[in-house]
Amino acid sequence: MELQNKTWTWEQMENFFYMTNQEKEDVVWDCRIRELVKPEILQKLLELYGEGIKATTKDVTVMYFAGWFGYLCGAMHFLSSDGWKVNAEKIKLQLYKNQRGTMLVSFIVHSENFIKIECSGWVEEFYKANMKPVFMLMQAMSTNNNLLHIWYQASHSLYWISDRMNHSGLSERYILQYEKNVELFKKVTPSSCMGVMGQQHPYAKKLIFIENPWDLQDPMPLKPSCCLAYQTEGGHLCYTCPRMKKSERQEKFNKVLAEHSTMS
Numbered sequence: 001m002e003l004q005n006k007t008w009t010w011e012q013m014e015n016f017f018y019m020t021n022q023e024k025e026d027v028v029w030d031c032r033i034r035e036l037v038k039p040e041i042l043q044k045l046l047e048l049y050g051e052g053i054k055a056t057t058k059d060v061t062v063m064y065f066a067g068w069f070g071y072l073c074g075a076m077h078f079l080s081s082d083g084w085k086v087n088a089e090k091i092k093l094q095l096y097k098n099q100r101g102t103m104l105v106s107f108i109v110h111s112e113n114f115i116k117i118e119c120s121g122w123v124e125e126f127y128k129a130n131m132k133p134v135f136m137l138m139q140a141m142s143t144n145n146n147l148l149h150i151w152y153q154a155s156h157s158l159y160w161i162s163d164r165m166n167h168s169g170l171s172e173r174y175i176l177q178y179e180k181n182v183e184l185f186k187k188v189t190p191s192s193c194m195g196v197m198g199q200q201h202p203y204a205k206k207l208i209f210i211e212n213p214w215d216l217q218d219p220m221p222l223k224p225s226c227c228l229a230y231q232t233e234g235g236h237l238c239y240t241c242p243r244m245k246k247s248e249r250q251e252k253f254n255k256v257l258a259e260h261s262t263m264s
Contacts, residue, residue: 003111007082007174016164017075018068019107024096028052028103033072033091037133039141046141048095052103054233059145062138063227066150068105070157073131074182075107078161080120081181082174087113088126120181124189132195139195151194151202152224158182159207159221210240210249213256 013019029048035041050061072091079086090113094106139147165175182203191201207221226243229235237244239252 003084003114006084008078008170012168012170013075014106015168016161017071017078017107018105019072019075019109021108021110023108024094024106026097028095028097030092030094030108032089033093033107033130034089036093037130037137039137042134042137043141045093045095046138049103049105052095052097054235056231056233057143057228059142060228060231062142062145062150063153063225065105065138066135066153067157067227069131069134070154071161072107073127073154074158074161076123076126077181077185078178079114080123081177083116083118085115085117085122087115088130120184123181123185124193127189127193132193136195146225148196148199148202149225151196152205153227155203155205156221156223156225158203211253213239213253213260 010021029045031041031045036045046058046061046065049055049065050058053061053064055061055064076086076088086109090109092108094108096104096106098104135147135150139145139150142150162175162179165178186201186203189201191197191199194202196202205224207224209219209221212218212220220240222242223238223240224242226241227238229241230237230243237248239249244252
């Protein structure tokens with residue numbers, strides 16, 4: 001069944017949210033999103049993905065996966081803003097390897113699992129039923145990760161979704177609808193629906209922008225929390241890591257500019 005009157009393409013959905021209606025090749029493992037509330041299922045997922053990214057601790061894998069789930073949450077907001085509801089029970093998560101052998105994540109959902117609906121209240125229920133228990137379970141499986149900081153990885157993904165949209169051919173009208181949907185969620189939905197109690201809403205974290213040595217006209221946001229990439233084998237602090245000292249970032253900035261001037 002084809003979706004009628006949709007304003008997006010599946011190619012855009014994959015680019016924005018890693019969501020597709022096509023099964024992946026070279027699948028390492030898959031499960032339904034609803035199954036991730038089971039500790040043994042989530043544990044298996046983290047183990048396999050951790051091996052794929054050469055994580056030295058489970059804390060690293062949790063932070064990386066929180067970022068992936070941020071894209072899934074973004075897809076829910078986008079579909080809601082366009083008047084669609086997706087049956088979360090049917091969403092499948094697939095771990096797969098691309099042609100270079102890199103471990104990636106894809107969210108598979110088919111057209112028959114979409115319903116045309118104007119009410120957006122189902123998104124809050126999606127968080128309560130699916131994301132909240134998974135994030136809390138990931139935090140419980142961590143050694144040092146704070147739940148709010150885990151959610152900050154998802155909030156960082158929401159930023160990059162908007163960035164990709166703004167650099168795509170998607171109509172500005174639909175970009176604004178999506179951003180309005182996310183902003184409304186921040187304002188009217190309590191952080192408790194994400195498992196965060198007595199603290200600010202994770203998505204309300206104010207981003208700090210820094211100079212981008214790869215494109216001086218396009219500042220980059222610091223990550224709201226460290227993704228722990230430096231705790232992977234051969235890893236290091238990201239240029240946008242909040243742990244990086246200003247002097248270290250300046251040194252990296254100068255190095256990238258020098259490399260670009262040499263290549264031009």
